[in-house]
Amino acid sequence: MLVRRIARPMLAAMFVVGGLSQLRRPAAKVATAAPLLDAVGSVVPLPADQATLVRANGAAMLAGGALLATGRVPRVASTLLAGSLVPTTIAGHPFWSETDPARREQQKVQFLKNVGLLGGLLLAAVDTEGKPGLTYRARLMGQGVQRSLRTTRREARHLTHAAAQEARLRTAQAQNALS
Structure with missing residues (x-):
C-alpha cells in the first residue's frame, strides 16, 4: 500500500x-x-x-x-x-x-x-499489511490438522467396516462352495 x-x-x-x-x-x-x-x-x-x-x-x-x-x-x-x-x-x-x-x-x-x-x-x-497474523495462521493450521485427523479416523473406520464386510462375504461364499 x-x-x-x-x-x-x-x-x-x-x-x-x-x-x-x-x-x-x-x-x-x-x-x-x-x-x-x-x-x-x-x-x-x-x-x-x-x-x-x-x-x-x-x-x-x-x-x-x-x-x-x-x-x-x-x-x-x-x-x-x-x-x-x-x-x-x-x-x-x-x-x-x-x-x-x-x-x-x-x-x-x-x-x-x-x-x-x-x-x-x-x-x-x-501491522500485518492485511494478511493474517501468525496467531491466526497457527490457529488455522491447527484446525486443518484436526480436520485431517478426523477425516483419517473416519476413513479408517469405513475401511475397517468395508474389510469386515468383505471378509464375511468371502467366508459365506467359501462355506456355500463347500456345501
Missing part, C-alpha cells in the same frame, strides 16, 4: 539519523545516558564502557531504521526501534527532574514526541 511505502521511511528517518550520530559521536550521549546506565547497571551487569552501550543503541537504531524504511521485516524492525526508543526517551528527556520551568516544558514536549513515535512503532509492529 502506498501509505506504508511513504510512512515507514518517514517514521524511520529520525532513527537512521540518530543512530548515525550515536555511532559517530557516542561521547555526546554518554553523559545523558550515564544516570540510566548506572541505574540499570546496578541490577544487570553491563559493560563498563558506556560509549560501547551508546554505540550499540545507535547501531540498533540505524539497523532498525534502515530495515523499516526499506520495508524489510518491518514488524521486527519496529519492535527493535521501540526497544531502543524507551531507554533513549527516559535518559534523554527526564522532564520530571528539571527545575527550570522553560527547560521542563521543552523536555516534556520532547518526551511526549518520543511517546508518540513509540505509538507509531507499536502500530507498525502489529
